[in-house]
Amino acid sequence: MKSFLFAAAFALLLTPAVTVAQTKTSTYKGIPSMVWPKLYDIKFLKTKDAAGEEYDKPVFSAATKAIDKKNISLPGYIIPFENGMKSSHFMLSSLPVNACFFCGVGGPETVIEVFTKTPVTYTEKPVEFRGILTLNDKDPDKMIYILEGAEFLGEAEF
Numbered sequence: 001m002k003s004f005l006f007a008a009a010f011a012l013l014l015t016p017a018v019t020v021a022q023t024k025t026s027t028y029k030g031i032p033s034m035v036w037p038k039l040y041d042i043k044f045l046k047t048k049d050a051a052g053e054e055y056d057k058p059v060f061s062a063a064t065k066a067i068d069k070k071n072i073s074l075p076g077y078i079i080p081f082e083n084g085m086k087s088s089h090f091m092l093s094s095l096p097v098n099a100c101f102f103c104g105v106g107g108p109e110t111v112i113e114v115f116t117k118t119p120v121t122y123t124e125k126p127v128e129f130r131g132i133l134t135l136n137d138k139d140p141d142k143m144i145y146i147l148e149g150a151e152f153l154g155e156a157e158f
Helices: 002-012 036-040
Strands: 042-048 054-060 072-081 086-093 113-120 127-135 145-155
Touching: 036 127, 072 113, 113 127
Parallel strands: 113 145
Antiparallel strands: 042 054, 072 086, 072 127, 086 113, 127 145
16 A cells, blocks of 8 residues: 555656646636735835825735736736726726625725726626736825736636
8 A cells, every 4th residue: 555655646746747828818727826915915004194194004025025016917806997898997806896895805905906008898707917016105095006017818717
């Protein structure tokens, strides 16, 4: 029995790792995002803006700061700002719409403001985008995470 287990373990070690190239026509295969956990790792500090209004200023972790201004890919759910079915400016939530930040369940670290190169048609299905991440700890009127120059990669299969 021990030799069988050893042989099975050895065979698994020799099995080549499978990687999925992300292209515009590819479909996200459900590999967990390694970016969202970094974005969740945040603290907030009570502070005041120039007008003296108190707000929660984000304090980013070292891991989050390390991906600032980097090209990242994120799966999630589109949350439109307006009733439009097609837009190049919207929110992407790591949580389904019924559990997102705007519905009271998730925090501000679970959404990212997205600016795409071309308009994207709204869908309730999970999707994936790639773009440049910007961390915002200065302007309380904007989201703390912004994805700029984003490209739609396709629907995600979770």
